[in-house]
Amino acid sequence: MKIGIIGIGSIGGTLARKLSESGHEVRVANSKGAEAVRPFADEIGAIPANAHGAVKGAELVILSIPLAAVVELPKDLFDALGANAPIIDTGNYYPDVRDPRIAEIDDGKAESVWVSEQIGRPVIKAFNNILAHSLTELGRPPGSPDRIAVAVAGDDAQSKTLVMDIVSQIGFDPVDGGSLSESWRQQPGTPGYCCDYDAKAMRNALEQAVPGKAPRVLQEVFSRFGQLGPNPSHADIINMNRSVHSDD
Template sequence: MKIGIFGTGNIGGTLARKLAAAGHDVRITNSKPSEKLNAFAADIGATPVDAQGVVDGADMIILSIPFPAVAELPQDLFANLPANVPVVDTGNYYPGMRDPHIAAIDDGLPESVWVSNQIGRRVIKAFNNILAATLADGGRPVGTPDRIAAAVAGDDEAQKRIVMGIVDEVGFDPVDSGSLDESWRQQPSTPVYCCDWNVEETRKALGQAVKGKAAATRGKLPEQFAALGPNPKHADVIASNRENNAPA
């Protein structure tokens, strides 16, 4: 597949590395293309391009950039992208930590619905409910006991199947989490968020999510992260999420 990726940070960069290693034609860009981008592309076997180069001829697009950067994408960037090409949103909204407040999301609009509105087409939500460290090192072959699961939400069933295949390919069990309007179930501070659950645990956690609760409690994320110290161990982050995101 020809896969275009916006963003080379913890999630986007890791996906680019894994997908290029799997033999996909990976094209990458970030907000400020530079020699650093070129060097990273050369290291992983990807092609550095501009924003239009990511989109042109792509079989899949991955958006792995902060929400303010999504809002700055050219409005007509996806105008000629065929309707059957999935656009995957891996992002999460972190107001007060990284992102400015976005009124529509604060009022309850699911994060990926907001992203869809910005780019003019519905996206598939995936890779947002696992930590970057989990994505990098937690993948396992199909059938491995307690293989970690990743939630995938979206409205187009064919697109969703394509994305779920990529989730499986990079080492995780894909779990269909419903429509894009239901993707609030996998946003930060929900029971499924960054807890390294297996398939059955993930399905249970998705069902335990309470609409509006995560939005009311995500303000505690800075305090939660601060309590872990400057360089927390992966296991400690998972344990903290399982405790803090558990249903009441």
């Protein structure tokens, strides 16, 4: 499959590496142009591109950039993308930590609904509720008892199925997170966010999410994270993410 990836940070870069290793034709891009991503592309066996080059002819696009960068994407970026090619949004909204305030999201709009409106295309929400370390190191074959789940939300059944297949290919159990308007259930501060749950526990966590509660919980997460010290282990972070809900 021809896959374009815009953004090669901890999540986008890991997905690029894994998908290239799986045999897909991967084009990678960031805001600085093709030459800026060439060393990384050469390292993982991908093709360096600018944003338009990553999207043109792609059968799947992964958008892995901060929300503030979404509004800076070229308005014609997806004009050459086929109507049936899914766009995965991996992003999360971290107000006052990384992102400027976005009033619509603060008022309750699901983050990926906002992203879809900005780019003028439907998106599938995925890979936003897993830590980069988990994505890099903890993928397992299908049927493994310790296989971690990744929630996938979206409105188009065909696109969602394709994305769920990709999730499984790179070592994780896909869990249907519902429609895009329900993707708030996997946003930061919710019970299913970055807890390394298996599929059953992830489904339960998505069901347990309470509208409007996540922003307050996220502030508690930030507070507790600061108490973990300068070099918290992966286990420390997972345990903290789980405990903030069990203690609530």
